[in-house]
Amino acid sequence: MERNESAVACAMRVKAYGLLQELLAFQVSPAACLDEAGNRSLHYAAYYRDLAALEIVLQRCGDQ
Numbered sequence: 001m002e003r004n005e006s007a008v009a010c011a012m013r014v015k016a017y018g019l020l021q022e023l024l025a026f027q028v029s030p031a032a033c034l035d036e037a038g039n040r041s042l043h044y045a046a047y048y049r050d051l052a053a054l055e056i057v058l059q060r061c062g063d064q
Contacts, residue, residue: 001047006034012044012053020053024060031061 001009008028011020024030030041039047042061045054 001035001039001044004035004039004044008041009034009044012041012048012050015050015052017052017056020056021060024056030057 004010006028008020008023011017011023024041028041033040034044041057042054045057
């Protein structure tokens with residue numbers, strides 16, 4: 001997970017929450033797989049133990 005270069009994973013890694021919101025709203029579905037293991041945005045937020053990112057992902061899931 002540390003080496004994933006998807007825009008969503010990178011935004012979470014550097015805590016770029018505005019970018020994360022934009023990506024999940026307009027470019028990447030929160031339900032989309034971000035890596036070959038099948039991890040999704042929710043998995044990455046949990047992996048990074050980032051409550052703010054988790055809240056953004058859950059909000060975007062509700063918006064779909």
